[in-house]
Amino acid sequence: MISPRIALLPVLCLLAVGAASASDASGYPARPVRFIVPFGTGGSADLTARLFAQKLTESLGQSFVIDNRTGAGGIVGAEIGARSTPDGYTVVLGSFGTHTANPILHPKLSYDPIRDFAPVSLMAIVPTILVVHPTVPAKTVADLIALAKAKPGALNYASSGTGTGTHLAGELFKNLAAVDMVHVPYKSAGTAITDLVAGQVQLMYSTLPSVLPLVKSGKLRALGITTAKRSDALPDVPAIGESLKTYDVATWFGALAPAGTPRPIVDTLAGEIRKAAAMPDVRARLVTLGAEPVGNTPKEFAHYIRAEIAKWTRVIRAANIKAD
Numbered sequence: 574m575i576s577p578r579i580a581l582l583p584v585l586c587l588l589a590v591g592a593a594s595a596s597d598a599s600g601y602p603a604r605p606v607r608f609i610v611p612f613g614t615g616g617s618a619d620l621t622a623r624l625f626a627q628k629l630t631e632s633l634g635q636s637f638v639i640d641n642r643t644g645a646g647g648i649v650g651a652e653i654g655a656r657s658t659p660d661g662y663t664v665v666l667g668s669f670g671t672h673t674a675n676p677i678l679h680p681k682l683s684y685d686p687i688r689d690f691a692p693v694s695l696m697a698i699v700p701t702i703l704v705v706h707p708t709v710p711a712k713t714v715a716d717l718i719a720l721a722k723a724k725p726g727a728l729n730y731a732s733s734g735t736g737t738g739t740h741l742a743g744e745l746f747k748n749l750a751a752v753d754m755v756h757v758p759y760k761s762a763g764t765a766i767t768d769l770v771a772g773q774v775q776l777m778y779s780t781l782p783s784v785l786p787l788v789k790s791g792k793l794r795a796l797g798i799t800t801a802k803r804s805d806a807l808p809d810v811p812a813i814g815e816s817l818k819t820y821d822v823a824t825w826f827g828a829l830a831p832a833g834t835p836r837p838i839v840d841t842l843a844g845e846i847r848k849a850a851a852m853p854d855v856r857a858r859l860v861t862l863g864a865e866p867v868g869n870t871p872k873e874f875a876h877y878i879r880a881e882i883a884k885w886t887r888v889i890r891a892a893n894i895k896a897d
Contacts, residue, residue, distance in 0.1 A: 598835065598838050598840070598841045601837075601841060602633055602634075602635040602662065604635060604662065605636040605637070606629075606635060606636070606637045606662050607640050607657075607662060607664070608626050608637045608638060608639050608640065608664045608665075608828075609650050609666065610622045611642055611644075611648070611665070612650070612666075612668075613643050614641055617699060617782075617826075617863070617864065619641065620862055621666075621696060621697050621826045621859065621862065622666045622826070624855060624858055625637075625855075626638075628845070628848075628849035628852065629845055629846070629849070632848065632849070633841075633845060646675060647671040647675060648671070648682065650666075651665060651667070651671040651672070651684055654690070654829070655684040655685075655831060656684075656831070657831045659830065659831040659832060659834040659835075660835075661834055661842075663831060664828050664842065665690070665829045665830070665831075666826055666827075666828065667686075667690070667826070667828070668825060669738050669824045669825050669881070670737075672686040672827075672829075672878055672882075673878070673881045673882055674736055674737070674738070674741065674889075676882065677882065677885055677886050678736045678894065678895070687878070687879065687882075688832060689831070689832050690831065691829060691831065691832050691834045691871070692827065692871050692875040692878060693828040693839055693842045693843050693846065694843040694868055694869055694870070694874055695825060695827040695869050695873070695877055696826050696828060696846060696850065697825070697850075697864040697866050698823040698824070698825045698826075698864065699780060699781075699823060699825065699826070699862070699863055700800035700804050700822075700823050700863070700865070701778045701779055701780055701822060701823075701824065702778070702781055702797070702798055702804075702807070703717075703742075703746075703796045703798075704769070704776065704779060704788060704793040704795050704796065705717070705775060705776040705793065705794050705796060706769060706770070706774075706775055706776070706793065707793070708772060708775075709776065709794070712796075713796060714796050714811070714816040714817060716796075717776070717796060718750045718752060718817070721752035721753065722752055725752070725753040726753045726754070728754045728775045728776065729754070729755045729756075729757050729775050730743045730774065730775065730776045730778070731757050731758075731759055731766075731768060731769055731777040732757070732758050732759065732765060732778070733758075733760075733761055733762040733765055734758050734759065734760065734761075734897065735894065735895075735896070735897050736889075736894055736896055738778075738822070738824045739762065739778045739779060739780075740756060741822070741888060741894075742778035742822040743756060743778055744756070744889075744891075745820065745822060745888050746813070746820065747892075748888060748891060748892070749818075749819065750817055757774050762779060762780070765777060765779075766784060769793065770793065778799060778822075780863055781804065781806055781807070781863030782861075785807070788807075795810045796810075796813075797810060797811055797812060797815075797816070798810055798811070798812050799812075799813055799821070799822035799823065800812060804863075805860050806860055825881075826864075827867075827874055827878075828842060828843075828846060830842070839871055840871065843869075847870075849866075849868070850866035850867060850868030851866070
């Protein structure tokens with residue numbers, strides 16, 4: 574006969590686990606939290622992370638300390654985050670590069686963007702803008718599509734490198750519009766923009782802050798914003814999707830934790846990020862960076878990442894893009 578005390582052990586264990594889970598966020602955070610940014614200081618990724626880290630520090634009462642871990646287009650920092658202890662004291666800045674493009678372009682990547690991370694919240698999206706040299710006889714996206722169809726292979730578009738967001742924006746455009754344009758990869762966005770202004774290439778998909786002064790001065794012409802809706806920074810410039818159905822491209826930044834991080838802690842972080850994203854000063858600062866705040870739930874962010882991977886896998890495979 575089984576002792577009543579022994580029989581109760583499984584029930585007591587379950588109750589203990591439930592109590593531990595319920596209290597996982599109790600007193601969190603009790604010490605500073607490391608916020609890994611897989612990119613260098615001063616860029617839009619770093620500045621976005623610092624903005625939200627400041628708000629998390631203020632709301633949760635412990636410092637969220639930025640730890641820039643650069644290398645291999647974000648792979649180094651993302652891998653460190655994936656291998657960190659899942660106790661809520663490491664947060665990783667995920668991006669289009671670290672959690673969408675790199676996993677597709679590098680099949681033997683040392684981390685899995687889905688399995689190794691717990692999505693917390695999408696923080697911001699950064700639309701890019703389609704700009705052309707003033708000599709290009711296209712005033713609208715529809716004009717550009719017509720021109721590309723009339724002259725297959727005659728238009729060159731620059732990017733900041735093979736497999737980057739500015740490259741893939743062009744590939745999706747080609748795919749949806751069924752046009753032939755030639756990709757010209759550069760080692761940096763700066764050199765690509767210089768050649769675009771000089772007329773060496775005809776068009777480019779670029780981040781807003783990089784080309785906004787050139788658009789305002791008339792050295793480049795803006796045709797469309799790559800996100801599904803118009804940007805607050807340039808409300809008069811239409812979204813490309815207004816002319817090319819389903820076209821939607823954005824660099825994105827979001828907070829993730831190592832897989833296995835207690836859900837109550839993930840939910841706490843997500844809630845505070847959503848509150849920060851709704852603050853007027855956060856929105857104003859992000860607009861100056863060419864970005865727009867989001868803030869969503871862990872479930873919504875997980876769905877977003879999976880959808881991005883699925884979409885860009887189709888584009889990359891169709892264009893047969895290989896990592897440099």
